[in-house]
Amino acid sequence: MSLLTVNNLSSGYGKKQILEDISFSLEAGTLCGIIGANGSGKTTLIKAIGGILPRNGECLIEDKNLSLLSKRDLAKLISMVPQKSGISIDMSVLDVVLMGFNPYLGLLQQPTSDMKVKAARILECLGLTDRIEDNYLHLSEGQKQLCIIARSMITDSKLVIMDEPESALDYSIRYNVMDTIKSTIKDSNRCLLASLHDVNLALNYCDKLLLIKDKCILDIVDLHADSLDVIESKLRKIYGAISVHKIATKSNTEQLIMLKDMEA
């Protein structure tokens, strides 16, 4: 059974439709990247599934219709990393991460000490142990993003949706963070849906890629089933003259890499 099923979804801002007739499904333990040009509707898809934007069509998580759930129940099923967090008041890093437990706390309840330990543990995994009591606003943009990623990973939500989680992270950290995200998603049999600008990152960490163009899903890349030529031809629909190669690193692991064909 699919963990996430999206049927005939359309969404937009006001009367302007950004996405039309989107349908796909994801199995548990899948990392799915959303790939497309700027303004193609990646963020809109994330927000529509998360219930932040109004939508038509059907979204199901394990047969639960998301439109029928309360905000609280929805937050238990889906956790989200926005492109940029709107937190603009002085708060400790720990308090920001503990916000992730809100759906599991009563209106007047405070986070328990076990929740604090869990928050500290995930911050350690993401390399923020020494900043735990620091002011969130004093962190670099990359560290803020790590903190929000930690908040989204802290609970057992079935689906994690991320809007360009790698955008503020430097080269080495983005690979470390994607390693952590991948192992967490796989180990807990959850599902990740993330819009990504870095195609090479998507090619090497995702199981599936949704290619979005002209308001709809142009194609779906299955990185385990599709051959290199098929992957390349599908990505060409978005990026034009490109080539995809499989190369071996010095540690003898194979990686996919997309290169833009430059004129001589």
Next chain:
Amino acid sequence: MRHSTDSATARLLRTNWIYFLVGGVLLCALFCMSLFIGKYPLTIDGLLSGNDLQWRVFKTLRLSRTLAGCFGGFALAIAGYIYQTVFRNSLASPDIIGVSSGASAGAAVGILFLGSSVAITLCSFGGAILAVILALAFASIDKSGHKSTVVLAGIAVHSIAQTILMCLKLTADPEKELASIEYWIMGSLNNISSHSMIGNLILCAICVILSCLLHRQTLLLSADEGEAQMLGVNVATTRLIVLALATIMVASIVSMTGLISFVGLVAPHCAKKLTGNNKLSTMLLAGIIGGCLLTAADILARSIAATELPVSIFTSLIGAPFLIYLIAGGKQKL
């Protein structure tokens, strides 16, 4: 891991504890000073010897005035903290959703058409609440639920209330009624008596307790609306409850005292500068600073000149330099 988290929290609690101690001692000292300073000076000897007049002044005027100063400042600061957090605007104050201007217009109606001090208190309370209901009703027309809509609706209600106030002033007798309206707008703790304030203080205390219990929700509202929603917050309902509590606090205080400027703005800033965070302790510290500020201002207002001066002059005079001192980096020297 538990040890490192706990020790960091313990460090923070120790630092906050010092601020609470200093603030608490200062508030107690000001409370005692306020009981004995005034046009009719009271003495401990006089009270202990059972002097009838001194006891009457103490019970009917001085104690209620002092309680109103301490608790009023505390509540105004807590309300200011909530407005600043929810609207993510460091300049947010009760006026941002028209509370103060609604209270002023209500008080003017009370002064012109009813006259008694109880009626003026009830009218200003009603005016403040009506202004917020109107602001929220206007805001609900826009289904998007953006917090900027509430602010814009508040500005509209503020303008309407100011227009009503101007019209009422035009019809007022310049010698008595107009002077009363102006004096009310400038704020004073002069006419507060124990029987007139008890209901307001109880209502205010309930709202303060509920606001403390909802502090975590208030912080969640400071995130983007979509982000708060994805964290399981029912943004529109929670914001309505939190703002309603803050507004009732302000309405119950300003309906007794008239407009008190600057306490709701400066006290939360001072607390945030001192603690560097927005924990529940910061909100309570803001309340203590607010209590100190209003009590000190009231002591000065009644003792510095032959006639009693508006208390808002002194809340600004004391609060502004302290805030500037903190902004300039004085926190490290405290």
